[in-house]
Every structure is written in C-alpha cells, then in structure tokens.
Amino acid sequence: MTEPLIISVRTSASPSAALKALTDSQAVTTWLAEKADIDLPRRYAFWGPSIPEGDGPHQELMSATDSTITFKWLLDGEQTTTEIAIGVEDAETRVTVTQSHFDFNDVITGASIRGVLQSFWALSLANLVDYLDGRPLTTRGDFTTSDLDAEVDIDAPAAQVYDSLISSQKVSEWFGYPVEIEPHIDGRFAMGGIDNNPHPAIIVDLVPERRVSINWGPGGISTWELADSDGKTRLTLVSSGFDQGNPPYAAWLGLLAGLAELRRYHEIPEWEPITVAA
Structure with missing residues (x-):
C-alpha cells in the first residue's frame, strides 16, 4: 500500500463558497470536469475527456459533510479513495485533497493511469482557486488526445x-x-x-x-x-x-498546473504560491 498523496491549496474565498464550488454540478463542470452528477448525500460523480479514465462516472460517494467529501474512485482496476476537505488555517481557507493509490514510479513509467493523480489534482485545485477568485481558468488536460x-x-x-x-x-x-x-x-x-x-x-x-x-x-x-x-x-x-502510444500525461498536467501558477506569479500583487506545504 502506497502512502497517500496530499495536496493543499489556499484561497481567499470563504469556506462556504469553496463548499458550493465543490458540490454544485455547474461549478464542478467549470473548473474540474466536462460532466458532473452531484446529489448529496447520494451521489458525487464527474467524468469527461479531462478526467483520467473519464469515459463514464467511476466514483462512488462514501460520505459528505459541510467540510469533507469522501468517495471511492475506480482507476486502472483499483478502488482508490479520495477525500476533499475544507478548513481554515492562518486566517485563510484551505482545500486539501488526500488521494490513495498514488505511486511516483507510475509517473516515471506510465505503467498506470494513477501516475497522473498528483499533477491532475494540482491543476484541478489551481483551477478551483482561480474559479473562486473570478479569474480565467487554465486549459484542462485531455486524455482522449495525444496532442498538447x-x-x-x-x-x-x-x-x-x-x-x-x-x-x-x-x-x-x-x-x-x-x-x-x-x-x-x-x-x-x-x-x-x-x-x-x-x-x-x-x-x-x-x-x-x-x-x-x-x-x-x-x-x-x-x-x-x-x-x-x-x-x-x-x-x-x-x-x-x-x-504517441504513451503520451506523458502526468508531465503535461504538471506543465499546465505550472502555467496557472506562472500567470498568478505575474498578475497578483504580493503573490504567494497556491499550494501550501503539506
């Protein structure tokens, strides 16, 4: 069993605004996926070309509260677990994703689609923060094409x-x-x-x-x-x-996440990184 991947980002939005962005289907299809089916506490699903193995909804909601959403996510035959939590630290809202079944070797080898999870969540959370801030979003990945x-x-x-x-x-x-x-x-x-x-x-x-x-x-x-x-x-x-038979999706998503931060680096006064050290 691998250690869980943890990515935490800061936003100036309120916890309630962050929760709405995470649980409103229209919002989710803006910053995360092309399609979403969200009906808490019964369903939390998203899919589309920008989602790993996004041919259909492969998530199963486990629990949902005012601050945490936890779901199973079937990826490359493994039932992974994803938790998205909202909290407040140092007087700012934090959104943290904890993702199971991530192995950095898969990033290097491309042996499993789960190797994209770190850069996938880095890009997705960067777009969530920009969505909450009312800023233009960065291009999402597309797992149906071999072009970037x-x-x-x-x-x-x-x-x-x-x-x-x-x-x-x-x-x-x-x-x-x-x-x-x-x-x-x-x-x-x-x-x-x-x-x-x-x-x-x-x-x-x-x-x-x-x-x-x-x-x-x-x-x-x-x-x-x-x-x-x-x-x-x-x-x-x-x-x-x-x-062409094995596009470096993990690296591509990392580059796109980098573009999101590069733009903020130039445009936001008193810039600080989106990502907070776990």
Whole structure:
C-alpha cells in the first residue's frame, strides 16, 4: 500500500463558497470536469475527456459533510479513495485533497493511469482557486488526445514572462521546486539543481522574448511560444517528440498546473504560491 498523496491549496474565498464550488454540478463542470452528477448525500460523480479514465462516472460517494467529501474512485482496476476537505488555517481557507493509490514510479513509467493523480489534482485545485477568485481558468488536460496545445494570456510584458521562464530563481519561485537553468542553447534545465540531477533536460531552442524549447528525453520536447496580445503576453505551450502510444500525461498536467501558477506569479500583487506545504 502506497502512502497517500496530499495536496493543499489556499484561497481567499470563504469556506462556504469553496463548499458550493465543490458540490454544485455547474461549478464542478467549470473548473474540474466536462460532466458532473452531484446529489448529496447520494451521489458525487464527474467524468469527461479531462478526467483520467473519464469515459463514464467511476466514483462512488462514501460520505459528505459541510467540510469533507469522501468517495471511492475506480482507476486502472483499483478502488482508490479520495477525500476533499475544507478548513481554515492562518486566517485563510484551505482545500486539501488526500488521494490513495498514488505511486511516483507510475509517473516515471506510465505503467498506470494513477501516475497522473498528483499533477491532475494540482491543476484541478489551481483551477478551483482561480474559479473562486473570478479569474480565467487554465486549459484542462485531455486524455482522449495525444496532442498538447494550450494557451494562456498573461497580463505582463513578454520580456518579463520570458525572464520568468529562463531565470533559475524565478522558475524555482513559481514552480515551487528548485530548478537550475543554463539559459542558452544546449544549456541544462535541471530539476533539483545541476549537482543533483545527472540527467537534466536540455534547452534546444531559445529566442529571447519569443520562444523556449526544452528536451525532456523520453518525455519529448516542450515549447513555450510568446506573442503580444492586446497589451498582454500570449503564451502557447506545445509538446512534440514523445511516444504517441504513451503520451506523458502526468508531465503535461504538471506543465499546465505550472502555467496557472506562472500567470498568478505575474498578475497578483504580493503573490504567494497556491499550494501550501503539506
């Protein structure tokens, strides 16, 4: 049995607003899934292309209170358990997902769809927070396609957005994990730092204020394109060079979750990360 995955996010919304966003079918189809069937205390189900194995509702509600929703979720033949809890800490609302049956090895190997759960919930909770804040949402994943093509408009000049994609300090801030970058073609992009990463990604294309391409190895090449858009910067993310028969969905969802945080990093005064250390 693996240790449970725990992801907690902060929001300025009230606990009651967070509860409504989690339990209203229309709200859930805005920030989480294409379809939802919610009728507490009997049903809590969601499905669609943006949901792992989302061909139909595979959830079974176990319990629901004013602060916690717990359901079984059948994924890759395993009956997992998901708990979504609302609380208040340090005078701010926290939403915490506790998810069973997550194994980080599945992220690396792609052996089970459960390997996407960490980045799936990171992106979903980022969209929940933006929904509660009345902000535009980030593109959700699509498990029915082998293409990744996402756009976000960031209210900041292209030069600033570009710098936040190639500066080790700034990427480490908004990504929430130490990253060391050599900002030139053939430069290393090392998660955890160059000394701690014997197999870093490599920058394969770099056009100042316009484009950054990173080769992740078997995970393919991710390209960020920047363009002016009505005084904002339009950032387009595409992926190529991966195994079409086994798309790196976990990594893609992680990149999309990163885009959500990157936009907030530039747009929110006195920014702080959405995610709270568990």
